Structure formats: C-alpha cells, structure tokens
Amino acid sequence: EVQLVETGGGLIQPGGSLRLSCAASGFTVSQSYMSWVRQAPGKGLECISFISGDGRTFYADSVKGRFTISRDDSKSTKSTLFLQMNSLRAEDTAIYYCAADTGDSKIRCWGQGTLVTVSS
C-alpha cells in the first residue's frame, strides 16, 4: 500500500527556514514522480516542485531560488522526500502536501499534509 507521511511544518518567522520531510513507502520512489503541492488557507492547489525518477528537479517561479527539493532513496523499503524552504514569506503560509505517481499522470497519491505558518 502506498503511504506518504509529511512532517516538519510549524510556525516560522518571515525570512526563516524550514525543512519538510515526506516518508514514502509501498512503491519505488526512484521510478516515480514525487511532488510538493501547497494550498493556502481557503485557496486552491499549487504545484511548487517535483523531482522525476531520474532525479531532475523543477520549481514554480514562486519558490525558485528559495526552495530545494531532494530525496533519499538509499533504503530499499522506505524513501524520504524533502523540501528545504529558505527566505520564507507570509505568502508561503499553506498546507504542504507530498504527492506521488508511479505513472505518467504526475500526481496520484497524496499525504495528509503539514501546515506551515509564516508569521511574526
């Protein structure tokens, strides 16, 4: 069974840094699309970054240069997706979801989300 569990959210001051983690199991991460999607309070969904099976990384303009996606799939049974978030702004306040797809449609399964609040 595919499982995605995000951790690392919290309250952070503007300009601060935070690192989100997503523990993935039940599928082969190195053969999947792994993404971060965020949802600001009461708003819609925004894809901000993904890493392909072959390790290529992509970012939305809204986070480029501030956020870094990476993964650790050194363990055969469990892999972890990361999102390093620097220079955080109030507009980065959102629920951050980890998402994955072993197929070509990019997003299938979602984690439960972790809330990031950027406020002084």
Added chain:
Amino acid sequence: DTVVTQSPLSLPVTLGQPASISCRSSQSLVYSDGNTYLNWFQQRPGQSPRRLIYQVSNRDSGVPDRFSGSGSGTDFTLKISRVEAEDVGLYYCMQALNWPWTFGQGTRVEIK
C-alpha cells in the same frame, strides 16, 4: 503557464441528480505519445485531495462508476451520474502536461 479554467465554481445539486463540471485549458493537453494529461481530483472537507480520473477518462481504483470523465484537446468534463451525500466537496481539474502543472480554481459541489 497553462491556464486551467473550471465552471461553474459552485454547483448545488439535488441528491440522486446528475452533476457536470467543465474544465478548459489554454493549450492542448495532448502529448506526442498520444495521451492527454488531464486529471480530476476530489477534496472532501478537511481531507487531502484524492485522484478520481487520469488521462481524461480513466477512473482510479476504488472510484465509483458514477464518476466519469470525457473530453479532448482543451475541453474536458467531469460527470457524476447520481450525486450522493459523500460527493460533497471541491473538485479540481489539473493539467499534467506542461510545467508548472496547474489546477483549475475548484468547483464546490453541495447538496441543495
């Protein structure tokens, strides 16, 4: 960016009646492999999104067959043949062809 536009944004429906949501993309979503990369997601109140349909018309495992997707090129539709109480929530279409992948604004389905 590829703009995805949904309509309506609010959809009050009587239980047991059909519902239809439209999704239009600013660019064709047909890839060179012949597939069309348009997904539909459901987000129930307080929950994470859940994919219902991928590549226009393929239902995901466990999705009731009252949900169906259709369309081609830039115009797509999600239909619920008979709305049930558990179908209340937000529905999003998403284009998965061009980065950044983009979602429609969401359509809120509610019971009249």
